[in-house]
Amino acid sequence: MCCWGRLAAALLLTTLAIAPAASLPPEVDQQDVDWVVGLRRQLHANPELSFEEVETSQLIRKTLDELGIRYRAPVARTGVVAEIGSGEPIVALRADTDALPILEDSGLPFASNRSGVMHACGHDAHTAALLLAAKRLKAVEGSLRGTVRLLFQPAEEGKGGAKVMIEEGALDGVSAAFGLHVMPFAPTGIVALRAGPTFAGSDRFNITIHGVGGHAAAPHTTKDPVLAASMAVVALQPLLSRETDPLQSGVVTVSRFNTGVGAPNIIPQSVNLLGTIRAIDHELFGRLRQRVTDVFTSTAAMYGCNATIEWSPVPYPPLITDKRAVELAMAAAAKVVGAASAVKMPQPFMGAEDFAFMAARVPAAFAMLGIRNETVGSVHGLHSPQFRMDEAALPIGAALHVQFALDFLERGGLDGKGGSAARDEL
Known part of the structure; x- marks a missing residue:
């Protein structure tokens, strides 16, 4: 995510810190926790810059192969588009995969192996969480009432990878899209969403x-x-x-x-x-x-x-989320973290996020997932060389993706009708 504002972070922390942190979703067992933490640490130790995510893409494809999930690659040079289920409606779940040109100073035993390149914005966590969601969705594939499309998107950090994914068909036939981003200024397990203008x-x-x-x-x-x-x-x-x-x-x-x-x-x-x-x-x-x-x-x-x-060759438009998609996502989040921890984002951020390209094409919701935990040192802001994240949020992020998809397919779409809801606002 590009350029987070300190003031916005402080305001959101003040507003959201009153909500209790969520506990681990009961349906996620310790084996899955160990699995997703291992993936995230492997990704964190081997960060790659925008449109250079070659090893990252290889790990994603290897994991999908092991899970028996079909996919198309490369998309947008280093991206991967996978699918679980069949037929309409199609719902998309997105994770960004790229790292930043930052010299890591986190002190973690699995810190970056590449000098001057770091996962300082949580994209390693986003990717790992979506892979765990893929594992869980594959386990219930036979009961899905439609298709879940998984978008492992490169180049969010300033190069507009989402736009290239769309140009190469990643959203073709999709009725709605859901994404999430970790936020170190709200307690672990808090989930915040907002309808309408969300990012600048x-x-x-x-x-x-x-x-x-x-x-x-x-x-x-x-x-x-x-x-x-x-x-x-x-x-x-x-x-x-x-x-x-x-x-x-x-x-x-x-x-x-x-x-x-x-x-x-x-x-x-x-x-x-x-x-x-x-x-x-x-x-x-x-x-x-x-x-x-x-x-x-x-x-x-x-x-x-x-x-x-x-x-800029690829300016990022404002991220405008869809009211119906946000209402569905908020209800899904309440199932995962509890109603008290699923809250409304009080105001838009002046930061930028290229998920905006997807939200301009199909109805979309974008969730912010709290990861602040002073005990494990998850207190530094995004894009900080000292950035750490509370890995307890990984299975929560995966559970959110799963619930977004299941609730959407159960309803047969945002309006209960299924089918594509593509729009063109760019």
């Missing part, structure tokens, strides 16, 4: 202001890109304070400002800036992108410079 859309910009360099003692002979870039950054501020409804959530952040290397008495030829925009609303998201372009282009020209602007 996210895009990144790379802007270069080109001017005319020269000696700092003669600024009149230059076209100063430092001045132009500085004024442009200031000019961004009204995009939210004056152009955006105060009740809407948006972010425009310039996070890098690079004038290069040189003597302090030299005005550089160019300045490079990096940053991000985020918004919960589709319309605001598109407008912020256009207005950032306008501000940098016009401000650069005002000071005799010019701007070149590059945006």
Whole structure:
């Protein structure tokens, strides 16, 4: 999951910590616990970056082979699409598989074997939990009233693997999709869901202001890109304070400002800036992108410079979940963790999640699974080099996937009719 906000995490912890942590689902035995923990540790020790999940994919396929589950691979280069059951309706369960370019400092005995690459966002846990769900669903395959499609998706961390999966048919015929993500700021076993806007859309910009360099003692002979870039950054501020409804959530952040290397008495030829925009609303998201372009282009020209602007090749849209899917998922979660531990997410996050591409194509719900447990050191935020997770959450995550699928198929779809419910909002 890309770019989690500390403030959102703190607010959610404050809201959710009042709920009691859930106990282990009674139908999961210790043998399954040992099995899923072993898988997760193997994945954690061998992390791979986006679209490089070769060994991860091999382990997934090997496990599916051992379970006798049919699959298609590769999908989206290193992804795997598996199916259990037959006929309609088809419900999709998704897990992301990639790691992050982070040097691990967790102190775990099964820490990363690859320097500078780490499972710091829990995708190893997501993958292992979905494999345990696959094992349990395979055991009841004969009684399934439809098909469960398992999506082991690569490249969530900024490269839009979900979009590529969709383009290669992963959601063809699917009536609804369910996903989950671990969250270290709520106690183990808490499950939070939200209908409607859930995560922000996210895009990144790379802007270069080109001017005319020269000696700092003669600024009149230059076209100063430092001045132009500085004024442009200031000019961004009204995009939210004056152009955006105060009740809407948006972010425009310039996070890098690079004038290069040189003597302090030299005005550089160019300045490079990096940053991000985020918004919960589709319309605001598109407008912020256009207005950032306008501000940098016009401000650069005002000071005799010019701007070149590059945006992400795969911007992530806002994640908008479906009310019916969330209601089903909330009821399913209550069966797994108890009604007191299945709670409503109080507000959207400004972080981004490429499950948004799936939620824009079919009705979808996205659950947040608490893993905070100070006893085992599961207290650090996602994307932290010290990140650890409470492995007691693994069978809970698996049980959630199973319950989502069983309840959906038992109802014959979100409306009890079955069949595909594909939509196109992108």
